[in-house]
Amino acid sequence: MKTQSPRALLGKLFGASAKGIAIENSLLTGYAKVGGKDVCVIGTCNGTYIGNASALRLAAQVIECIERRPRTPIVMLVDSAGQEPNRADEMLGLASYFGHLLGCLELARRKGHRLITIATGKAVGGAFLCYGMFADRIYALESASVGLMPIAAMSAVTKIPAPVLQKLSKTMPSLEFGAKPFALLGGVEEVWPASGDLQARLAKAIATATVDDNRAALGKKRGGRKLALDIRNRVLAQSAK
Amino acid sequence: MTRGPLFHEQTARQRIAAVVDRGSFDELLPPPERLTSPYLAQLGIPVSFDDGVVIGRARIGGKKVYLAAQVGQFVGGAVGEIHGAKLTGLFKAAARDRVPCVLIVESGGVRLHEGSAGEIAIAETMRAIFECRALKVPTIAVIGTDIGAYGGIGILSTCCDFRVMTEHGRLGISGPIVIEKWMGKKAYDSSNRALVWKTSGGKTKYLLGDAEALVHDDAGAVREAIGKLLAKSSPVTLKNVKARQKDLEKRLKRFGKTGDPDDVWKGMGVRDVARASLASGPEFAAMAKAGRR
Numbered sequence: 152m153k154t155q156s157p158r159a160l161l162g163k164l165f166g167a168s169a170k171g172i173a174i175e176n177s178l179l180t181g182y183a184k185v186g187g188k189d190v191c192v193i194g195t196c197n198g199t200y201i202g203n204a205s206a207l208r209l210a211a212q213v214i215e216c217i218e219r220r221p222r223t224p225i226v227m228l229v230d231s232a233g234q235e236p237n238r239a240d241e242m243l244g245l246a247s248y249f250g251h252l253l254g255c256l257e258l259a260r261r262k263g264h265r266l267i268t269i270a271t272g273k274a275v276g277g278a279f280l281c282y283g284m285f286a287d288r289i290y291a292l293e294s295a296s297v298g299l300m301p302i303a304a305m306s307a308v309t310k311i312p313a314p315v316l317q318k319l320s321k322t323m324p325s326l327e328f329g330a331k332p333f334a335l336l337g338g339v340e341e342v343w344p345a346s347g348d349l350q351a352r353l354a355k356a357i358a359t360a361t362v363d364d365n366r367a368a369l370g371k372k373r374g375g376r377k378l379a380l381d382i383r384n385r386v387l388a389q390s391a392k
Numbered sequence: 393m394t395r396g397p398l399f400h401e402q403t404a405r406q407r408i409a410a411v412v413d414r415g416s417f418d419e420l421l422p423p424p425e426r427l428t429s430p431y432l433a434q435l436g437i438p439v440s441f442d443d444g445v446v447i448g449r450a451r452i453g454g455k456k457v458y459l460a461a462q463v464g465q466f467v468g469g470a471v472g473e474i475h476g477a478k479l480t481g482l483f484k485a486a487a488r489d490r491v492p493c494v495l496i497v498e499s500g501g502v503r504l505h506e507g508s509a510g511e512i513a514i515a516e517t518m519r520a521i522f523e524c525r526a527l528k529v530p531t532i533a534v535i536g537t538d539i540g541a542y543g544g545i546g547i548l549s550t551c552c553d554f555r556v557m558t559e560h561g562r563l564g565i566s567g568p569i570v571i572e573k574w575m576g577k578k579a580y581d582s583s584n585r586a587l588v589w590k591t592s593g594g595k596t597k598y599l600l601g602d603a604e605a606l607v608h609d610d611a612g613a614v615r616e617a618i619g620k621l622l623a624k625s626s627p628v629t630l631k632n633v634k635a636r637q638k639d640l641e642k643r644l645k646r647f648g649k650t651g652d653p654d655d656v657w658k659g660m661g662v663r664d665v666a667r668a669s670l671a672s673g674p675e676f677a678a679m680a681k682a683g684r685r
Binding site for chain 1: 435447449458473502510514526541546549563565575590644650
C-alpha cells in the first residue's frame with residue numbers, strides 16, 4: 152500500500168487544525184481540533200525509535216496539557232518500530248523514562264483527560280507499551296502494523312519454523328501480526344479503513360471513551376483471547392474467600 | 393555468620409517462603425488447578441501447572457500482602473496469556489482489598505510463543521498497578537536475578553511505587569544480546585559482563601534513583617527492605633511527576649553524552665570505581681553516599 156506522509160495523515164485526522172501539531176525528529180506534539188473541540192496530540196511518525204529524550208518530550212507535552220488545558224482529550228498517534236536499541240539509553244534508564252511517561256498519562260486520566268490511541272503505522276513492542284497501549288480506548292488504521300512481531304521474526308527468535316507458526320496463527324490470532332488479529336484479542340477496539348471519514352470516527356471515539364479497561368472482555372467476546380478474563384476473575388474470586 | 397541460600401539462586405517458591413512470615417503463604421490458582429498454556433501445548437513445548445508465576449497472599453512482619461513470584465526457569469519467566477492474567481488479577485485484588493502487592497520479578501518480558509496476548513496482558517497489568525497507586529496501595533517490584541526485569545516487564549516494574557534490587561538484579565528493556573545483534577559488537581559487547589551489569593545492574597539503577605533499595609543477595613535482606621516500604625506509597629500527583637520530569641531531564645543533560653557507566657558512577661559519588669565494583673550492595677550504597685558528601 153502507498154505510504155502517506157505524516158502531514159497528509161494529520162490532515163486527514165485533524166483537517167486544517169493539524170497545523171497546530173509540530174513534527175520534530177519524528178515526534179508529534181501540539182494541539183488540534185476534533186469536531187470543533189480542542190485535543191492535545193502526542194505521538195510518533197516515520198516508524199522512529201523511542202529513546203529517553205523522546206519519552207521525556209512526550210511526557211512534557213502531557214504535563215503541559217494537564218496544567219494549561221484541563222480535561223482536554225489526549226490523542227496518541229503511534230508509528231514507532233520500538234524502543235531505542237541503544238546501550239547508552241538503557242544505561243540511563245530507558246524503562247524508567249517510559250514508566251514516567253506512563254505515570255504522566257495516568258495522572259491525565261485521573262484528572263479527567265480522555266486518552267485515545269490511533270495506531271497509524273508501526274505499533275510494536277516497547278514503543279506501543281510505553282504510551283499507546285495505555286489509552287482508555289485504542290484504535291488502529293487497517294494498514295497499521297500492530298502486534299508483538301511478524302511471524303518471521305518470531306520464528307527467528309523461538310527457532311520454531313515459520314510455516315508451523317503460520318498454520319497455528321489461523322486458529323490462534325495472537326500469533327498473527329496486524330491490526331485485525333490484534334482487535335480479535337481485544338487489544339484494539341476497532342479497526343478503521345483508511346478511506347473512511349477519520350475525523351468523524353475520532354470524534355465518536357473521544358465522545359464514547361470510558362476509563363474501564365475492557366480489553367480482556369473484548370478478547371473473550373471476539374474469541375481471540377479466551378482465557379484472560381476468566382483467569383483474572385478466578386484470582387479475584389479465590390482471593391475474596 | 394551463617395546465611396541461607398543466595399536470593400538469586402533460589403526458586404520462585406523458595407523466595408516466597410523465605411520472604412514471608414513463616415507458613416503464611418496461601419497460593420491462589422495453585423498447581424493442582426493445572427492452568428497450562430494452550431499455545432505451548434500446540435507448539436509441543438513443555439507446559440507448567442502455574443504457567444511460570446506463583447501468586448497468593450501472605451503476611452510480612454504481620455502485615456497482609458499480595459505476592460507474586462515469576463519462575464525464571466520456565467521459558468525465562470516470560471509472560472503468556474495465563475501468566476499475565478494471574479498478575480492482572482492479583483493487582484486488581486490488591487486494589488480491591490487495599491492490600492500492598494509485591495512482585496518478585498524474573499522475566500525477559502513477553503512470551504514470544506504466545507504472540508501479542510502476553511503483550512496485552514502486560515498492558516492490562518500496568519493499568520491494574522496504577523489502580524493500586526491511585527488508592528495509595530503500595531506496589532513493590534523486587535529485582536534480584538540476572539534474568540532480571542526486561543522487555544515489557546522492565547517497563548512494568550517502573551510503574552510500581554518502589555523497586556528493591558540486589559546487585560545481581562538487572563533492569564532494562566532491550567537486553568545486551570538483542571542490542572549487540574542490532575547495533576554490532578562495538579556498540580555493545582554482550583560478553584563483557586562487567587559492562588552489562590554496569591549498564592543495567594542494581595548498582596547503577598540504585599545510583600540513578602531508579603531503585604529505592606539496594607540490598608544483600610539474601611531473602612532476609614529482601615524481606616526487610618519490603619517491610620520498610622509496605623507503609624509507604626509514591627502517589628502519582630502533578631507535583632511528583634513534575635519533579636520526576638526535572639530529575640530525568642537533569643540526568644539526560646548530565647550523562648546523555650557519555651556511554652561510559654564509570655562516568656555515571658563517578659558523577660553520582662563513587663570515588664573508587666574498582667573497589668565499588670567488588671563491594672556488596674549495601675557497602676556500595678554507603679560508598680556512594682559518602683562520596684556525595
